Amino acid sequence: MRGTRRPFTALLAVVMALLLQVTVFPHLAWDGVVPDLVLLSVVGAALVTDPRFATLLGFGAGLLLDVAPPADHAAGRWALALMVVGYVVGRFAHDHDSGQSGGRPSYPLMLAAGAGGAFVGISVFALSGLLLRDPAVDLGQLLEVVLAAAVYDVLAAAVVVPATVWLFTREPGARPAQVTPRTPRRTPV
Secondary structure, three states: OOOOHHHHHHHHHHHHHHHHHHHHHHHHOEOOEOOOHHHHHHHHHHHHOOHHHHHHHHHHHHHHHHHOOOOOOOOOHHHHHHHHHHHHHHHHHHHHOOHHHOOOOOHHHHHHHHHHHHHHHHHHHHHHHHHOOOOOOOHHHHHHHHHHHHHHHHHHHHHHHHHHHHHHHOOOOOOOOOOOOOOOOOOOO
8 A cells, every 4th residue: 555545544544533432432431431443543554554654643643632622631642642552553463464364464363453552552541641640530530441441442443443454455446357358379471
C-alpha cells in the first residue's frame, strides 16, 4: 500500500472510530466508560503497517482524541498513549511476521493484539494522569475504570480490529483475472 492510499485509509479509519466513540457509544457507556475505538483502530493499523507509520498514526489519532469533546483531561495524554500502542503493536506484528496469510494476521493474533494494545494504552493514559495529578479520578476509582475499560475494549476488539485490518488490506479496484486472447503464432516460410 503505497502513495496516498495508506494515509487516506488511516484518516478514514480514525475519523470513523472517533465519530462512533464520541457520538454513539456514550449512550452505551458502562459505568461511564466507553470502548476506545480509536485505540483499537490504531491497533488494527499497526498489525498490517510498519511500526513507524503506526507510531505516527497513534500520535495523530491521540491528538484528535485529546481535543474531541468531551475531553476533560490534559491534552497530549491520549497522544502519548496511542503513540506507545502504535509502536508496541507495530513492533510485535513486525517481529511476529503476521503477513503469512496474504497480508492479514490471524484472528487470534488480532484479538491478542487488541487486548494487549488496550491494556498498554489504558495503562499509559492512566499513569500519565497520575503523574500529571489529574484531579478527575483518585487511585481507587482509577483501577476500577482501567479494568472496566480493558474489558470493554477486549469485547470491542473482536469487531473493530478485524474491520480495520480489512480496511487496510483490501485491494482497491480488484477485479477477477481477465483472459487476454492470444495472437496466433506465425510460422516461418
